Amino acid sequence: MTLTLIHSPRTRSSSFLWLLEELEVPYDIRLVTIRRQGSEDGLDPANPHPHGKVPVILHDGVMVHEQTAISLYLTDAFPAAGMGPQIGDPKRGPYLTWLAYYSGVAEPSFMSAFLKTDVPRGTAGWVKVEEMMAHINKTLEANDYILGERFSAVDILYAGTFALFMQNPILPKSAALKEYVQRCTSRPALARATAKENG
Numbered sequence: 460m461t462l463t464l465i466h467s468p469r470t471r472s473s474s475f476l477w478l479l480e481e482l483e484v485p486y487d488i489r490l491v492t493i494r495r496q497g498s499e500d501g502l503d504p505a506n507p508h509p510h511g512k513v514p515v516i517l518h519d520g521v522m523v524h525e526q527t528a529i530s531l532y533l534t535d536a537f538p539a540a541g542m543g544p545q546i547g548d549p550k551r552g553p554y555l556t557w558l559a560y561y562s563g564v565a566e567p568s569f570m571s572a573f574l575k576t577d578v579p580r581g582t583a584g585w586v587k588v589e590e591m592m593a594h595i596n597k598t599l600e601a602n603d604y605i606l607g608e609r610f611s612a613v614d615i616l617y618a619g620t621f622a623l624f625m626q627n628p629i630l631p632k633s634a635a636l637k638e639y640v641q642r643c644t645s646r647p648a649l650a651r652a653t654a655k656e657n658g
């Protein structure tokens with residue numbers, strides 16, 4: 460079995476170092492350059508992503524890109540760590556919903572606020588950040604994690620993003636949200652991923 464993460468430090472692919480550490484499977488890292496703001500770097504020929512983005516994984520020669528697709532693919536391929544509910548588990552539906560909501564609603568909503576772009580009501584597929592975060596906060600007031608009592612790959616996507624925006628006024632922060640981010644980011648697998656990234 461070969462598993463490679465195509466990665467660029469301190470980007471969205473950092474969350475996949477965290478997920479791979481949670482899964483406790485052997486993997487390699489292929490470092491690539493990406494088109495960062497203020498840098499002259501162009502597309503890196505070592506990156507097979509159609510737009511030169513990260514993350515990408517190569518699993519026995521199969522390429523998967525897009526954060527939510529990679530999360531689902533990896534948690535299905537390596538179920539032993541219990542990081543994603545499997546088919547037949549009543550949490551499977553919520554799991555798929557929260558994955559799709561991340562790429563279809565949460566990220567566009569954050570990016571609209573970050574880029575100071577208004578969201579025309581009803582015409583975009585997402586909602587204003589305040590409305591999106593009200594849904595998240597309500598979910599986290601009921602449970603420790605997005606899917607309930609158990610940490611899963613969706614928490615890596617959500618808590619990883621919230622952690623980046625903790626100091627940014629665009630993120631409305633409830634006490635439950637702060638505790639959630641603290642709970643998720645204190646996991647040993649994240650410490651291992653960060654040490655790998657820095658090291």
Ligand SMILES: N[C@@H](CCC(=O)N[C@@H](CS)C(=O)NCC(=O)O)C(=O)O
Nearest residue numbers: 470471493494511512513514525526
């Ligand atoms: N839709 C992609 C977004 C990935 C993405 O935008 N990654 C950034 C790094 S955080 C990137 O590679 N940017 C370089 C570029 O756009 O050329 C996903 O969900 O995986």
